[in-house]
Amino acid sequence: MKLKISLPLLFLLFSHTVWSQTTAEKPKVIKILTFNILHGATTKGDFDLDHIAKVISDANPDFVALQEVDYKTNRARKYDLVTELGFRTKMSPLFGKAMKFDGGEYGEGVLSKYTFLNTRNVGLPYSPGSEPRAALEVTSVLSSGDTVSFVGTHLDHLKDGRDRLAQVESINASFTSNSYPTILAGDLNDVPGSFAINTLEKHWLAAYDKENPEATFPSDKPNIKIDYVMFFPKNRWKVLSTQVIQDAVASDHCAYLVTVELLEE
Numbered sequence: 001m002k003l004k005i006s007l008p009l010l011f012l013l014f015s016h017t018v019w020s021q022t023t024a025e026k027p028k029v030i031k032i033l034t035f036n037i038l039h040g041a042t043t044k045g046d047f048d049l050d051h052i053a054k055v056i057s058d059a060n061p062d063f064v065a066l067q068e069v070d071y072k073t074n075r076a077r078k079y080d081l082v083t084e085l086g087f088r089t090k091m092s093p094l095f096g097k098a099m100k101f102d103g104g105e106y107g108e109g110v111l112s113k114y115t116f117l118n119t120r121n122v123g124l125p126y127s128p129g130s131e132p133r134a135a136l137e138v139t140s141v142l143s144s145g146d147t148v149s150f151v152g153t154h155l156d157h158l159k160d161g162r163d164r165l166a167q168v169e170s171i172n173a174s175f176t177s178n179s180y181p182t183i184l185a186g187d188l189n190d191v192p193g194s195f196a197i198n199t200l201e202k203h204w205l206a207a208y209d210k211e212n213p214e215a216t217f218p219s220d221k222p223n224i225k226i227d228y229v230m231f232f233p234k235n236r237w238k239v240l241s242t243q244v245i246q247d248a249v250a251s252d253h254c255a256y257l258v259t260v261e262l263l264e265e
Helices: 007-025 049-059 081-089 162-175 195-201
Strands: 028-036 063-071 092-101 104-112 118-124 133-141 147-154 182-187 227-232 237-245 255-262
Touching: 028 049, 028 147, 028 182, 028 227, 049 081, 049 237, 049 255, 063 081, 063 092, 063 133, 063 147, 063 182, 081 092, 081 104, 092 118, 104 133, 104 147, 118 162, 133 162, 147 162, 162 182, 162 195, 195 227, 227 237, 227 255
Parallel strands: 028 063, 147 182
Antiparallel strands: 028 255, 063 104, 092 104, 092 133, 118 133, 133 147, 182 227, 237 255
């Protein structure tokens, strides 16, 4: 018996096969930027949000973790900084409070090319008298159909490191049980090989050359690395490139851009 297939049906079958092969073969590339924005002040103190936004837009990231973000403080002229930067970069903004400050609030910000499936703001442990810290998470569905979580944070800066260690242990406990592949980005205020960074790297794939770490601070003459992007679980990610973006005016930190591929399970 001869099977007759109409030309329209044959075309549909062929198109579906080509689409399936193309989808399966296309890398799932994500660009992540972490940027401590010095509460919007710039190193000139001129509060130039357009300058900061240009650094972000020129990098063309999918997700941005922002640190030192003011929400309607007096020093930030009562601006909601992450919303202002979201407007300027055409990205979706979200603010996460770490503490009350200067007539408003202070904490983390996230910018995303994607809408948010869900969000949460996790308060991190800190000693009495120290600054409260937080980890802000968004979960989004990428254009590929994959769902990922993105976490932005800013760890304690004090030299003794006790709060940083408690904070990274809290991050590990809070986010390594996630249902989706997860990205962690931020100003971690510690150097490669430190106890805090090593504690994170037991679980997270870090995107930097351990033999020759790229310095991210200070922005005028970078000499230490304290800004990071990491990934969980380690086997779901492939780091394609890293770039330190040095702009001595936008902030006292360099922005750090990482491009990765999300791998199949």
